[in-house]
Amino acid sequence: MTIELAALSLDPVSDWNQLTTYPFMVQALEAGTIVAVMAGVVGWLMVLRRQVFAGHTLAVIAFPGAAAAALSGLPLAVGYYGFCSLGAGALAAASRGEVRGRSSESAAIGTLQALALGAGFVFVGLYNGQLGDLQAMLFGTFLGITAGQVLTLLWIAFGTLAILGVAARPLLFASVDPGVARARGVPAKLLDAGFLLVLGVAVAATAQITGALLVFALLVTPAATAQRLTARPGAGIVLAAAFALVVTWLGLAAAYFSPYPVGFWVTSFSFGLYVIVRVLTAGGPMGRTHATGAA
Amino acid sequence: MLAHEFMRNAFLAGTAVGLACGLVGYFVVLRVQVFAGDALSHVAFTGALAAAAAGLDVRVGLFAATILVAAAIGALGGRARADDVVIGSVFAWVLGLGALFLSIFTAGSSGSNGTAGVRVLFGSILGLSSGDARIAAAVSILAALALLAIARPLLFSSLDAGVAAAAGVPVRAIGIGFLCLLAVVAAEATQAVGALLLLGLLAAPAGAARLLTHRPWHGLALSAALAVGAMWGGLVLSYEVPSLPPSSAVIGLATLAYVGAAAGAALSTGSFRARHLTGDDD
Numbered sequence: 001m002t003i004e005l006a007a008l009s010l011d012p013v014s015d016w017n018q019l020t021t022y023p024f025m026v027q028a029l030e031a032g033t034i035v036a037v038m039a040g041v042v043g044w045l046m047v048l049r050r051q052v053f054a055g056h057t058l059a060v061i062a063f064p065g066a067a068a069a070a071l072s073g074l075p076l077a078v079g080y081y082g083f084c085s086l087g088a089g090a091l092a093a094a095s096r097g098e099v100r101g102r103s104s105e106s107a108a109i110g111t112l113q114a115l116a117l118g119a120g121f122v123f124v125g126l127y128n129g130q131l132g133d134l135q136a137m138l139f140g141t142f143l144g145i146t147a148g149q150v151l152t153l154l155w156i157a158f159g160t161l162a163i164l165g166v167a168a169r170p171l172l173f174a175s176v177d178p179g180v181a182r183a184r185g186v187p188a189k190l191l192d193a194g195f196l197l198v199l200g201v202a203v204a205a206t207a208q209i210t211g212a213l214l215v216f217a218l219l220v221t222p223a224a225t226a227q228r229l230t231a232r233p234g235a236g237i238v239l240a241a242a243f244a245l246v247v248t249w250l251g252l253a254a255a256y257f258s259p260y261p262v263g264f265w266v267t268s269f270s271f272g273l274y275v276i277v278r279v280l281t282a283g284g285p286m287g288r289t290h291a292t293g294a295a
Numbered sequence: 296m297l298a299h300e301f302m303r304n305a306f307l308a309g310t311a312v313g314l315a316c317g318l319v320g321y322f323v324v325l326r327v328q329v330f331a332g333d334a335l336s337h338v339a340f341t342g343a344l345a346a347a348a349a350g351l352d353v354r355v356g357l358f359a360a361t362i363l364v365a366a367a368i369g370a371l372g373g374r375a376r377a378d379d380v381v382i383g384s385v386f387a388w389v390l391g392l393g394a395l396f397l398s399i400f401t402a403g404s405s406g407s408n409g410t411a412g413v414r415v416l417f418g419s420i421l422g423l424s425s426g427d428a429r430i431a432a433a434v435s436i437l438a439a440l441a442l443l444a445i446a447r448p449l450l451f452s453s454l455d456a457g458v459a460a461a462a463g464v465p466v467r468a469i470g471i472g473f474l475c476l477l478a479v480v481a482a483e484a485t486q487a488v489g490a491l492l493l494l495g496l497l498a499a500p501a502g503a504a505r506l507l508t509h510r511p512w513h514g515l516a517l518s519a520a521l522a523v524g525a526m527w528g529g530l531v532l533s534y535e536v537p538s539l540p541p542s543s544a545v546i547g548l549a550t551l552a553y554v555g556a557a558a559g560a561a562l563s564t565g566s567f568r569a570r571h572l573t574g575d576d577d
Contacts, residue, residue: 052379053330106329107502108553113333114495115550118543121417121492125540134413139394213337214394216387224380261398267391274384 019253028142028209028252030150035209036218036248038157040226040241041164042202043219045195047227049175052220053106054091057113058200059215061087062207064120066137071127077152080204087116088200092193139263140211142252149208156205160198171195172233209248210263217267218244225274228281243273296534304428305420305541309526311435312487313496315480317522318442320497321515322473324505326453330379331368331474332497334386335481338364340490341393342482343415348400353415354430357482364389365478369471418489418542420530431483438479439519449473450511488542496522499549503556525549 020026046055061083069079094108124134164171174181174188182188206215222243226236251266258265296302323332342360343353368382414422423431442449452459452466460466484493500521504514529545536544 047380050379052383053333056330056333056383106327107324107498107505108557110329110333110494110498111502111550111553114492114498114546117417117491118495118540118546121540122538122543126538135394135397138416139390139397211394213390214387216383217391220380220383221387224384259398261394264391264395264398267388267394271384271388271391 015253015257019256024143024145025252025256027145027147027150029249031145031153032142032209032248032252033245034150034153034157035206036244037241038160038202039206039215039218040222040244041161041237042199043223043244044226044237044240045164045171045175046199047220047223048172049195051196051199053109054196055199055203055219056216057091057109057116058084058087058196058203059207059212059219060113061116062204062215063137063212064116064123065204066207066212067120067123067127071123077149077208080208081156081201084200084204084207085197087112088196089193092196136211138211138213139261140207140209140214140266142209142255142262145209153205153208156201160202163194163198167191167194210266214263214267217263217270218248221267221270221274222247225270225277228274228277243270247273296531300425301421301423302530302534304423304425305530306527308423308428308431308435308487309420309530309545310523311432311439312480312484313523313526314519315435315439315442316484316493316496317500317519318439318515319477319480320501320522321504321518322442322449322453323477323497324501325450325511326473328474328477329494329498330382332477332481333494334368334382334389335361335365335474335478336485336490336493337386337390337393339481339485339493340415341389341396343485343490344393344396344400347415348396354482354486357485358479361478361482362475365474366471369474414489415485416489416491417540418485418487418492420487420541421533423486427486431486434479434483438476438483442473442476445469445472446515488545492542492546495546495549496525499546499553500525503553506553506556506560521552522549525552 020029043055046052062080065079065081065083066076067079068083069076090112091109094112120137124137170181170186171191173184174186174191178188203215203219206218210217223236223240225243226239229239230236247266247270250269251262254260254265254269255262297306320332323329338360339357342356342358344356345360346353346356349356364385448459448464449469451462452464452469456466481493481497484496488496501514501518503521504518507517508514525545525548528548529541532544532548533539533541
């Protein structure tokens with residue numbers, strides 16, 4: 001990294017000025033903000049629906065997507081969104097009609113994940129790019145985010161959140177109690193597939209900042225933290241988004257002022273927050289009720 | 296092909312690692328602990344890079360990290376089955392630490408070591424020395440023997456923990472012991488197929504075996520055979536096609552086996568499928 005002499009002082013105003021001196025950093029903060037809010041909201045629903053493993057697999061699929069796009073000369077975003085949407089479709093098809101979380105399905109997801117990573121490795125090898133590309137795809141980078149990318153992210157986030165807003169009530173119903181929801185005429189299967197697709201898009205957007213392997217830091221950990229604090233959907237979603245936002249800002253700032261990668265900082269802050277909240281709420285009722293909520 | 300020493304080493308280590316992965320993987324899938332296996336493989340990455348950044352032998356970090364985390368997962372989870380959300384939160388952070396060690400390591404050493412991270416992530420079976428290969432083979436075979444030694448009570452407690460506990464099987468101790476075995480295999484397999492791809496070698500052959508037969512001992516043997524077969528096929532394939540990395544070839548073949556098994560299961564009669572689905576529940 002070639003940023004030199006970014007020294008942290010005790011004066012927050014001068015720190016803020018330093019942080020926003022370079023346009024790339026401003027764009028990184030903008031992109032981070034958009035992604036964090038989207039990941040917080042989608043992640044909260046994902047944790048509620050116990051689709052953590054599926055989310056991780058979609059994140060991993062982002063890697064061959066990006067590598068394939070780099071190989072064929074397309075913009076990386078095309079690869080990210082294309083592969084993640086396809087992966088979401090495949091997962092929706094694979095889980096149709098089967099009980100979620102059974103052993104054969106988890107074997108299928110695990111296999112898909114390893115295959116995706118193996119394919120990504122082949123693509124990167126064929127592309128003959130630099131090792132830096134591989135590490136950025138896997139562990140994220142805040143360098144080189146363009147204004148156009150920020151705009152795309154904004155539209156994607158807007159669309160995703162709008163869809164979730166429209167479908168919020170039936171989706172919550174179907175997530176908490178699929179059986180009763182189906183009996184009441186809620187199109188549970190359509191919602192399942194639709195949510196996976198939204199999850200895929202959100203993961204693709206997040207992966208561009210945090211890297212394919214560290215998506216969880218924004219998707220799962222803030223949501224898990226929020227669910228320790230409150231069981232109410234509205235408050236929980238807002239909290240999850242807020243946590244993701246704070247963690248992203250702190251992570252980007254820390255990465256700017258230190259020689260260490262942004263992925264490390266974001267994961268550490270978000271995990272630290274989770275541990276603190278978990279210790280403070282130890283023995284509280286929230287975690288228990290949710291652990292058995294939607295099996 | 297076998298005239299090259301590196302290919303002989305690769306076959307020696309690969310056979311043993313495939314055998315161990317196939318055997319352990321069968322129980323991983325049976326016990327629905329694929330996600331825990333996933334987490335362990337990521338931990339292996341961080342352990343290896345921590346050791347590399349500290350200037351130690353990579354193996355020290357691999358084994359220390361995976362066994363420690365396996366014991367922790369086992370101890371935290373009530374029935375040695377931890378919550379997905381907890382595992383996810385922990386391993387996101389562990390991976391972040393891995394990224395940190397990677398940057399420290401690549402910054403602290405000049406150029407030639409920059410590939411260390413890639414080697415750990417995606418494996419380097421063709422780069423094993425004959426000493427490495429022998430150690431890998433010995434450790435994997437010991438792990439496989441240990442698994443076979445506890446296979447009966449492990450199978451019992453995997454299928455029905457309650458009845459097994461009532462019959463006097465130490466379910467919890469066996470669960471933790473199994474996770475530790477998984478950790479050893481994961482650490483060893485990381486050197487062959489890499490931390491990111493090792494999940495495929497655990498899940499795919501076992502998943503295929505579970506689809507093909509319901510009898511546990513047949514399934515166990517079939518899973519091991521498929522894993523070893525994928526390993527051999529992958530090595531041969533990557534020898535013939537130089538641009539194909541061996542670990543990707545191995546995972547590709549293992550996936551093919553799984554897809555084939557799934558297609559076969561779907562094509563067979565409805566009564567078989569019904570039996571299969573109910574068989575999954577117990």
